[in-house]
Amino acid sequence: MAQRRSHGLIALLAISLTLAMSACTGARDDDAAAAASESPSVVPVIPSPTPSASPSVGPTVKPVPEKMNLQRTTGFGGVALTFDDGPSAWTPKVLDALKARGVKATFCVIGSQAAAHPDLIRRIVAEGHTLCNHSWNHEFKLGTWSTAKIRSNMQRTNDAIHAAVPGAPIKYFRHPGGNWTLAAVKVARSLGMSPLHWAVDPQDWRRPGAGTIANRVIRATRSGSVVLMHDGGGDRSQTLAALPRIISTLRAKYKLVRLPDAL
Numbered sequence: 031m032a033q034r035r036s037h038g039l040i041a042l043l044a045i046s047l048t049l050a051m052s053a054c055t056g057a058r059d060d061d062a063a064a065a066a067s068e069s070p071s072v073v074p075v076i077p078s079p080t081p082s083a084s085p086s087v088g089p090t091v092k093p094v095p096e097k098m099n100l101q102r103t104t105g106f107g108g109v110a111l112t113f114d115d116g117p118s119a120w121t122p123k124v125l126d127a128l129k130a131r132g133v134k135a136t137f138c139v140i141g142s143q144a145a146a147h148p149d150l151i152r153r154i155v156a157e158g159h160t161l162c163n164h165s166w167n168h169e170f171k172l173g174t175w176s177t178a179k180i181r182s183n184m185q186r187t188n189d190a191i192h193a194a195v196p197g198a199p200i201k202y203f204r205h206p207g208g209n210w211t212l213a214a215v216k217v218a219r220s221l222g223m224s225p226l227h228w229a230v231d232p233q234d235w236r237r238p239g240a241g242t243i244a245n246r247v248i249r250a251t252r253s254g255s256v257v258l259m260h261d262g263g264g265d266r267s268q269t270l271a272a273l274p275r276i277i278s279t280l281r282a283k284y285k286l287v288r289l290p291d292a293l
């Protein structure tokens with residue numbers, strides 16, 4: 031009896047063992063199937079070790095502005111103060127401040143404003159400042175237009191300036207908002223104008239206070255910097271109030287120059 035019982039036990043053990051093994055195998059198969067079905071989505075997620083830029087490539091730079099070769103400095107040690115968005119009612123005050131201190135600057139004028147204030151264009155030129163085209167009506171998207179339309183806008187502005195001062199040299203163009211495109215740069219160059227950007231922008235048009243405007247300019251200016259400020263486009267009392275300290279501080283260290291008309 032005892033032997034039969036043990037045989038029976040062995041048989042039971044064998045059966046349960048087989049069942050357990052098949053269960054295990056089944057489970058393994060399920061896992062394998064799951065892994066196989068997941069693998070296509072899992073594998074790409076694993077980041078492949080991408081080598082960083084090779085040392086010969088050098089540091090990352092914004093490629094587009096470099097291709098445009100925008101002018102951000104005077105090209106020599108002198109520092110250039112530039113005033114945008116005029117001529118306006120503030121322009122005579124800015125001119126007075128410059129004249130009182132014997133400083134020459136550069137004025138990036140809007141064509142429609144030039145047409146409205148030819149007397150101020152004449153005064154800018156008569157007092158020895160440099161002119162710069164800043165589009166007909168401050169069109170922020172000018173550079174996205176067709177070449178013909180960009181050219182017509184720039185030419186119309188130059189014509190308005192020349193209506194005030196025939197033959198006045200206009201050797202610079204500054205895109206509204208600094209929204210340069212290669213097309214705008216090319217058209218400007220074809221009209222004999224260098225694309226004038228800037229190196230120092232105190233955001234004076236936001237009216238952060240005269241002291242802040244002056245501090246920002248003084249802190250950021252280096253040898254050769256082109257400094258952006260505004261004599262139009264709104265209340266420029268803060269810019270005007272900042273000018274005396276900007277001029278006295280900068281000229282202690284740098285020569286303040288107008289950008290040359292001869293390129």
Ligand SMILES: [Zn+2]
Nearest residue numbers: 114115206207
């Ligand atoms: Zn502007």
